[in-house]
Amino acid sequence: MMHVVLAGNYPAHTYEKLRALLPETEFDLTAVDTPEAYEAMTDAEIIILRIFKAPREVIERNPRLKMILRWGAGFDSVDIKAAGENGVYVTNTPGANAGAVSELAVLLMLAVGRKLLCHTKSLAHGSWSKNTFLNSSFCLNGKTLGIIGAGNIGRQVAKKAQAFGAVTRYYDPFRLSPEMEQQWQLSFEPLEELLATSDIITLHVPLTEENHHMIGAREIAAMKDGVRIVNLARGELVDTEALKAALASGKCAAYVTDFPNSETAAMEGVVAIPHLGASTPESEDNCAMMAARQVRDYLDNGNIVNSVNLPVLSMAWAAKNRVCVLTKGADAAAIAAAVPAVASASKTRGEYGYFLLDTDAQVDTDAIAALPGVLRVRVLHQ
Numbered sequence: 001m002m003h004v005v006l007a008g009n010y011p012a013h014t015y016e017k018l019r020a021l022l023p024e025t026e027f028d029l030t031a032v033d034t035p036e037a038y039e040a041m042t043d044a045e046i047i048i049l050r051i052f053k054a055p056r057e058v059i060e061r062n063p064r065l066k067m068i069l070r071w072g073a074g075f076d077s078v079d080i081k082a083a084g085e086n087g088v089y090v091t092n093t094p095g096a097n098a099g100a101v102s103e104l105a106v107l108l109m110l111a112v113g114r115k116l117l118c119h120t121k122s123l124a125h126g127s128w129s130k131n132t133f134l135n136s137s138f139c140l141n142g143k144t145l146g147i148i149g150a151g152n153i154g155r156q157v158a159k160k161a162q163a164f165g166a167v168t169r170y171y172d173p174f175r176l177s178p179e180m181e182q183q184w185q186l187s188f189e190p191l192e193e194l195l196a197t198s199d200i201i202t203l204h205v206p207l208t209e210e211n212h213h214m215i216g217a218r219e220i221a222a223m224k225d226g227v228r229i230v231n232l233a234r235g236e237l238v239d240t241e242a243l244k245a246a247l248a249s250g251k252c253a254a255y256v257t258d259f260p261n262s263e264t265a266a267m268e269g270v271v272a273i274p275h276l277g278a279s280t281p282e283s284e285d286n287c288a289m290m291a292a293r294q295v296r297d298y299l300d301n302g303n304i305v306n307s308v309n310l311p312v313l314s315m316a317w318a319a320k321n322r323v324c325v326l327t328k329g330a331d332a333a334a335i336a337a338a339v340p341a342v343a344s345a346s347k348t349r350g351e352y353g354y355f356l357l358d359t360d361a362q363v364d365t366d367a368i369a370a371l372p373g374v375l376r377v378r379v380l381h382q
Contacts, residue, residue: 003028008050021292056082076207080309087375091306095152096286097278102156112254113138141165146198149205155184195222207234217242226253232277235259311347311354318343319358322380327353330373338368
């Protein structure tokens with residue numbers, strides 16, 4: 001029986017949906033929705049996480065913890081380093097909310113382009129503003145849209161914007177294959193060129209230590225005058241002080257954020273919304289389905305998908321027993337020699353390794369666990 005904790009605040013009926021997808025005979029599912037209960041938790045094996053954070057203290061307070069599954073694409077709320085050191089997989093549900101987020105991104109581009117919120121405010125104050133904002137409005141048709149991050153969301157933003165006639169270009173440190181670029185009608189540009197040539201820039205990348213404040217004073221200075229910036233990723237990707245100066249000077253005509261802070265929410269020229277990107281019933285259902293599939297695949301097969309910190313590996317069964325070994329700096333030959341496998345697979349990610357070894361023989365898990373560098377051993381039976 002695997003103890004799964006649904007941690008955080010979720011839409012109504014999420015627990016019931018997951019309960020239906022995770023059989024009671026295999027999973028003990030507990031909902032923890034208060035900070036006090038979350039901080040008191042010590043026996044979780046899998047945490048499905050939304051809203052709450054998972055710092056080192058939470059990870060180390062739950063010694064049986066095997067996986068933290070982030071509800072959505074972002075994973076900056078989890079201490080990735082601490083998770084790896086403790087042999088805990090951090091996974092997410094990429095693509096589950098891509099449809100909703102990409103729709104919202106294009107909606108907001110259209111809204112700021114046509115000054116809809118300005119017109120609404122003017123009408124509320126008794127002013128017929130039909131021509132007031134004419135010279136500062138624009139159509140998406142014919143504009144160059146620079147997409148930073150060509151993952152599930154970024155690619156769908158491109159497809160939807162193309163339907164309005166936008167020219168779509170992208171930057172991603174992991175460039176798409178030529179086939180995917182052709183499929184999504186995306187042309188790659190180095191970041192500096194993308195910033196300089198785009199009428200609208202939209203951010204769709206995770207927040208990491210490396211890209212914190214990736215849009216700062218230098219990057220904004222390289223942009224077109226009157227650029228519009230859409231940020232439905234994470235607020236900390238943009239330097240607040242640099243943004244404030246750009247809005248005041250007119251360098252940035254509008255900034256849209258789904259992650260406002262008290263300062264950006266009050267700035268003139270900012271459209272701030274309360275993290276609505278994935279807030280649709282369809283997205284929540286998609287997340288529930290994807291989360292349940294990942295949890296079951298891990299429990300039943302030892303397969304790992306969508307990991308953001310440790311190796312990703314899946315394998316079809318070839319024997320009645322499966323040995324799953326997670327390592328850090330271990331001798332791969334020693335791991336292989338410890339199990340008389342009829343089929344095996346392994347992957348590495350940095351100094352971490354993950355092994356799936358199928359065997360019909362009895363397995364001495366204590367001997368495997370005693371090998372240098374072994375973090376975790378599980379034996380599954382078909």
